[in-house]
Amino acid sequence: MSSSSTDPSYAAVLRTRYAARTFGAALLGRLSYGMVSLSLVLAVKEATNSYAVAGTVMALFGLTSVFLSPARAGLIDRYGPRRALLPMATVYALLLTGLAFAASWSGSSGVLLGVLAMSAGASTPPLGPVMRALWSDLVPDTRLLQRAYSLDSVAEELLFVTGPLLVGLLVRVTVPSVGLAVSAALVLTGSLALTSSPAVRREGDQKKVSAAAPAPSPGLVHAVKPASPRRRPLQGRPGLGQAIAVSAGVGMCLGAFDLLVIAFADERHDPEAVAWVLAALSAGSAIGGLIYGAVPWRASARLRLSCLAAVLGLTLATTGLSPHPYALIAWAALGGLFVAPALTTAYLIADEAAGPAARIQAGAWVNTAFNAGSSGATAATGLLVGRLPLPLCFALAAAPAVLSAATALNRSRRPAAVTIALPERERTPDAGQATLNG
Known part of the structure; x- marks a missing residue:
């Protein structure tokens, strides 16, 4: 059934071929972003016993993550999710794991924690922009695309509510640095699942076809x-x-x-x-x-x-x-x-x-x-x-x-x-x- 004949509903968005699988994988990885900020602040505060150090480390992580996001996204646009996203997620997960290990020791160096946090922030995989780009390929019908983007925005909003709650549950039973390790596991698992989706493979194949045949299609404004x-x-x-x-x-x-x-x-x-x-x-x-x-x-x-x-x-x-x-x-x-x-x-x-x-x-x-x-x-x-x-x-x-x-x-x-x-x-x-x- 073509997308143009599909009733424009949220159920129709999720029934689209590969949509539920791809979206679920992206959400799993993006749950990490709902957990990592609070986990990082709590872990660094416990390791250094300093709110000032915790705030500084969090600021370094946030600034490098935010301002280098377009550059990381440009790499994925150029090389595709499979060649760029997965290595990026792997490096990010390893750095978060290293940060969790360093923050698990009382009296850890604030400089070391800051360097690890900056490095992790610089390699944060842009799972949100990748998923929104995939929606455009999965749901080419404009009526459904609006619903897909709305669903994506609402889900992201809920992730940033759920993430801190999960961190709160974790710190009740273990140390805050475990939250960083869980964040690393989530982003790596989600990225692996996302890049293994047929939608990502199809998107990569279409880029190859586009590069081989650059002639404009009839549906393009010249x-x-x-x-x-x-x-x-x-x-x-x-x-x-x-x-x-x-x-x-x-x-x-x-x-x-x-x-x-x-x-x-x-x-x-x-x-x-x-x-x-x-x-x-x-x-x-x-x-x-x-x-x-x-x-x-x-x-x-x-x-x-x-x-x-x-x-x-x-x-x-x-x-x-x-x-x-x-x-x-x-x-x-x-x-x-x-x-x-x-x-x-x-x-x-x-x-x-x-x-x-x-x-x-x-x-x-x-x-x-x-x-x-x-x-x-x-x-x-x-x-x-x-x-x-x-x-x-x-x-x-x-x-x-x-x-x-x-x-x-x-x-x-x-x-x-x-x-x-x-x-x-x-x-x-x-x-x-x-x-x-x-």
């Missing part, structure tokens, strides 16, 4: 002018800049929001409210992602992304006016409804803009923008809390999401020249098949 051979794979891609800008804005908004929630709870002497507010945000995101993926939208993806970012920012800005933690929980749940849909749309736009040759790298840039924005905003917000009224801090934290939406709207009105062949996804349900066959 270039206005030929691209320079020296042009970077993502240079001049219409829509990709918008996706990156909005993703960074949303990341800044959420990174600041987490810290502001803690300040809000401290101000009202109700520290237990923090967990409920963040849980409400995650629950709202999961529900919003599932609803968003099931709706057949008529508006363009760029317009939808602008609206989602603007509404998200305005909603979270309003939370600062909450008179009571219960009101904050309600506003957080409402704002969460727009988180997964915004990220889903950003990944869809990046996928459409990039094409097969740079699809993983494009998704990695969106992911990097979100994480970098989140980290930077958390640090900046820490300087503002205590110096400005909390309602004003909430409004300032929401500004990047709203401003990124305005930029996106402005860009969507400008016709962008196409510099290389791009898949014509929105013209026909089967247009993705042209990309698939290269």
Whole structure:
């Protein structure tokens, strides 16, 4: 049965050939990312008895992981998942295991732990961008692809809720460094299962066919002018800049929001409210992602992304006016409804803009923008809390999401020249098949 004739539902996505197997393998590996941060902080704190060292090691790990993500994704775009992803995952797992071993000894050197953490962060396999690129090949029907991306975003949200809970269970029965070892085992097992999937083998074969026969397919929009051979794979891609800008804005908004929630709870002497507010945000995101993926939208993806970012920012800005933690929980749940849909749309736009040759790298840039924005905003917000009224801090934290939406709207009105062949996804349900066959 062709994808175009399949009912657009989440069940149809998972019934697609190889989809459930490939998605399950990717989720197994990505569960490692939900566990590794908390495991690393707890393990280093126990080994060095220093929160400062633990925070520094975690920052080194996070920075190298985030900012080198596009470069790692570019290697996978160039050499394919089987040749690049598996060695990357193996090195990452070995370094995490070494880090777990080093952190299991009391009095371990903070310098050694920092070097191991930086090395592990530099080799973190981009399983999320790889899976999102595979969705484009597994589900070429645009109607199903939206649901696939929504399902992926919701599942990732739940992994980052489940991961810390598993770490909490582990530290009850063993030392925190075991969490690092489990993270290493998960990412290696998941990567092995992912690269052994027939979908990955088929994707690699199609790249070979594409390289051997570069003639454009009928389903491709031809270039206005030929691209320079020296042009970077993502240079001049219409829509990709918008996706990156909005993703960074949303990341800044959420990174600041987490810290502001803690300040809000401290101000009202109700520290237990923090967990409920963040849980409400995650629950709202999961529900919003599932609803968003099931709706057949008529508006363009760029317009939808602008609206989602603007509404998200305005909603979270309003939370600062909450008179009571219960009101904050309600506003957080409402704002969460727009988180997964915004990220889903950003990944869809990046996928459409990039094409097969740079699809993983494009998704990695969106992911990097979100994480970098989140980290930077958390640090900046820490300087503002205590110096400005909390309602004003909430409004300032929401500004990047709203401003990124305005930029996106402005860009969507400008016709962008196409510099290389791009898949014509929105013209026909089967247009993705042209990309698939290269």
